[in-house]
Amino acid sequence: MFNLPNLISILRILLVPVFWVVFWSPGPHHIALGMSIFALAGLTDIIDGYIARKFGMVTELGKVLDPLADKLMVITAIFSLYQVKLLPVWLLILIIAKEAFIIIGGLFIMFGYRVRVSASKYGKAATVSLYIAIFYAAFNLAGSVFVNVIAAIISLAALINYIYGFTRHRLY
Numbered sequence: 108m109f110n111l112p113n114l115i116s117i118l119r120i121l122l123v124p125v126f127w128v129v130f131w132s133p134g135p136h137h138i139a140l141g142m143s144i145f146a147l148a149g150l151t152d153i154i155d156g157y158i159a160r161k162f163g164m165v166t167e168l169g170k171v172l173d174p175l176a177d178k179l180m181v182i183t184a185i186f187s188l189y190q191v192k193l194l195p196v197w198l199l200i201l202i203i204a205k206e207a208f209i210i211i212g213g214l215f216i217m218f219g220y221r222v223r224v225s226a227s228k229y230g231k232a233a234t235v236s237l238y239i240a241i242f243y244a245a246f247n248l249a250g251s252v253f254v255n256v257i258a259a260i261i262s263l264a265a266l267i268n269y270i271y272g273f274t275r276h277r278l279y
Contacts, residue, residue, distance in 0.1 A: 110164045112173075115155035119176035122148045123183050130187050138191070142245045148180045149238050177234050178206050184241050194244045198255050202237065205266045212273045227272070233258070233265035 122144055130141030155173065159165045185202055188194035209230075240258035243251040 108166045108168060110159075110166065110169075112155040112159035112164050113166060113169045115151050115158070116169060116172035116176050119148045119151050119155075120172070120179060122151075123176075123179045126180065127183055127187065130184075138193075138245055141187070142242065145180065145184055145238075145241065145245075148176070152177060152234075174230075178210065181234070181237050181241070182206060184245075185237075188241065188244050193247060194241075195255065198240070198259060201259055202262060205233075205262050208266065209269050212269060215273075227265065227268050229261070229265035229268040233262040236261040 126141050126144040126148070129144055130137055132140075134140065152173070155169075159169055182203065185194055185199050189196065189199045236254075236258040240251075240254045242248075243254040248254075
């Protein structure tokens, strides 16, 4: 069902290629402009979630679109930042592995077992910490390594939480 939160999630998905084009444009402030689009995506993530919960507009479609938009934007941003040497390879590998596991596991549960898969508090915290780490990396801010480590720890906690959730469905 299409409603305002789902349309906002679709807008976030459409912002992914816009981010990529702007980030890789030849202009002098291309990274900062790309990060502005990244920030807009983060803001719309908060807005669509708030509207969906506040007005009872949570839908099955939204439960797929929202995390898909997050994952597409985060993966695009971390690959881009890694390519311009602003993000360490260990964080890139960790996040890609975590996201791949969660996507594959979530699809397996959703289609193989017809079980609803939804974001956990750990997953939401991981997304927020990754957004912060991506900003620190993009602007080469002091404390970037510390923020990366914190984001990695929170992401690992989210991964462990999802693994626990997957194994509760006896998928082994």
